Amino acid sequence: MAKQERAIRTRNALIDAAAELFDRDGFEVASLATISAKAGVSSGALHFHFANKAALLDAVVGVAGERLRWITRQRDALSLQVLIDASHDLVQGLAQDVVLRAGFALGSHPERSEHTRDLRREWQSWVEATVERAAREGALMPGVATGDLSAAVVAVAAGLEALGGRDHRWLERATLTRIWTLLLPRVVGPAARDLFVAAGRAVIEKAPCMTAR
Template sequence: MVREELKQERAVQTRAALLMAAAEAFDESGYAGASVAKILERAGLTPGAMYFHFKNKEALATAVAASQQQTVVPHLESEGIQRAVDTTLLWARQLRTDSVLRAGVRLGVERDALELHDATTFDAWTEILAGFLRTGAERGELQAGVDVHELAEYIVSCCTGIQIYSEAATRRADLTERLVRMWQMVLPGVAVPAVVARIDLSGARLYAAAATGS
């Protein structure tokens, strides 16, 4: 029984090590440039260890892309529209250091990766944001007639384009600033005035919570 638990724990650790090595490799070299051999070398694992968890590089990339949300969402404490805002601000902040998010961006944007993934990466973010915005709508935060799913899709599109432009212009140094301008542009058209006035775009509260892991 103890031996079985140890085996399971080791399997969990191996899977996590593979995901991290794959994320770092995809972030650095893109999907085409990151070979399975390089990923295994980085993780210090054998092919057998990998094929127990992932049948090929595509499966690894899919798993990396799917774990992006896990590096942001657990740190959020707010609700409704503020939670959607915080998701984008924390994503921008974590992009500086988090390989999983950086790999997700690169896999989503590069055409080779698109041929692999279709819109799964984008749709996952859209669903998450739509959920937060739906709560906002239930709380009366959104103006009448706003389509929550279309708004979420629009925000995901804008964040994608803003990230690319910001990376090209300033290596992402002004990404947060650009996202704040996006929300300043978007909120008056979709949120009720009282909510527009109280949405916190400073991020200070948010980054402090994420840093302490709360």
């Protein structure tokens, strides 16, 4: 059991180190030697867990995908509020969680395998489905096109992700709150507007898999 736990810790350390170096230096620049050194393990230990750098890419994206799954989990709220809350959690995750941030960037990398998840596409699909549920719940004003709202939410997240890479102020909660404050009156009627909180409801507690390992 102790040996298995050590193996898990080593694998997690390698994924964390790879994510940080891929995010900081780029996939092409980061080497297996620097990844193993940052993780504090030998090159042999790295190759025991991962055959090559592409396998590490897949592992980073896989862990990031589990964190995205937590962000898009079922919540006890109207679907439009669920969307608001999840968008805040995603942006905060991109600011604070290097594995999530690297996973989003690597999901469309040329070195990805055919089995690598595309997290941006998964986020887009989830947004589209959630907006459709919000429309069925009657949350949207007549004439609001679900496709247009979905595109706006996806574009905002992508824009904040890109801008936040240079200036983390773009990833502050207040930035997305201002965007939702502008957007909500254009998609929700006055009678229902007080049902939704542009800043997100309470700050969502971190998923267990996002805590320090």
